[in-house]
Amino acid sequence: MDTAPQPLPLTAPPPRRVEPGLYLVATPIGNLRDITLRALDVLAAADLVLAEDTRVTAKLLTAYGLKARLERCDDHASVRAADLAVERLREGQVVALVSDAGTPLVSDPGFVVARAVIAEGLPVHPIPGASSLLAALCIAGLPADRVLFAGFLPPKTTGRRAALEALRGPRQTLVFFESGPRLKDSLADMAAVLGPRPAAVARELTKLYEECVRGPLDVLATDPRLDAPKGEIVVVIGPGDVEQATEAQADAALAEALTRLPTGEAAAEVARTLGLNRKTLYRRALALQGR
Structure with a gap:
């Protein structure tokens, strides 16, 4: 008896036009069916795909009947890829950035490209999906x-x-x-x-x-x-056992936080970090400031 799942009828909204920009596209981490419909839309529309390993990405594209110009974007080619991405985006093209598996920039190459595009004031869009x-x-x-x-x-x-x-x-x-x-x-x-x-x-x-x-x-x-x-x-x-902070530790944390935050925000930050009462810390912060 065949127990394979049957394809579901697609009732999702129709795809929208992929506007020019840099798209950070998450790809499957193992199971190729974990690709999203939006990811396929972007990869199909991309004028250029920057890939950590073009051989790996070529297999993914082939699995879905897609073709795109591939350029390498690993740790050694990030600067060149960034220049190429900016150049193509200025021409009004669609550029996709993918890693071998999962979400780009999460312990994977691509940060240099994204930062360069952002610095130029050009659009960057996340296409979420698989993440280990x-x-x-x-x-x-x-x-x-x-x-x-x-x-x-x-x-x-x-x-x-x-x-x-x-x-x-x-x-x-x-x-x-x-x-x-x-x-x-x-x-x-x-x-x-x-x-x-x-x-x-x-x-x-x-x-x-x-x-x-x-x-x-x-x-x-x-x-x-x-x-x-x-x-x-x-x-x-998982988290370790919570130990109650001493008064000296709380004061030290408050003193540091007060160098960069207003009184209320400093008290709130230390309360979250040390698991202490915010109102008590606020009064202590005022005392430290001589108020």
């Missing part, structure tokens, strides 16, 4: 109301632990990208610096062998399933 960061965050089972995305950690233990020390604030969920060969060592350093926080390791998201392993960091660091897994990996680490 958000996909992993959704299935990790960890708080997602306050999240810090830290990308890739340094490759060596010394640099990695130093970077983790700077991220020890307990009131946020941390998200990292990591490679399979480095995962075991990274998890060990995370456990050593951050302690047994709840965490999840997601790999091969949207693909055939999609997997999410959850548990305390110290347990994950010794889990044989994570010794050297293949595929793209996202590590999500």
Whole structure:
């Protein structure tokens, strides 16, 4: 018996004309059916597609019967790609920017291009879609109301632990990208610096062998399933235990915030950061200012 899903009739609004501009187009992170209708509209209309790897993007375009002029836009070609994008946009063309998978500029090339186009006052549009960061965050089972995305950690233990020390604030969920060969060592350093926080390791998201392993960091660091897994990996680490800030810590935070913010905004920022009462901090800020 055939259990394959049947195509749904398209009842979405008809596509609108793609106006000239730079379009940051999210592409699938594994499952090609995760491309959006707007992404296909833009890629079909694009006069130029800037791609992290033209070979990878060519396969995506071929899968949907699309043809476009492709130019490389990796870390080594970003400046040239930026100049080319500005030139084409001034001519009134449509330029699309894609990475190999996921949302451009999220630990992928493209920032130089987007910044150059913005500096010239030319239009830039996001075409949202697949993102391994958000996909992993959704299935990790960890708080997602306050999240810090830290990308890739340094490759060596010394640099990695130093970077983790700077991220020890307990009131946020941390998200990292990591490679399979480095995962075991990274998890060990995370456990050593951050302690047994709840965490999840997601790999091969949207693909055939999609997997999410959850548990305390110290347990994950010794889990044989994570010794050297293949595929793209996202590590999500939950917040640590909240410790009540001391009066001295609150005063120090207020003093720093008051150097750049009005009294009320400084009190509100420190309240969010340290989990303290805003009104109490406001009165303390006034006292620090001698008011």
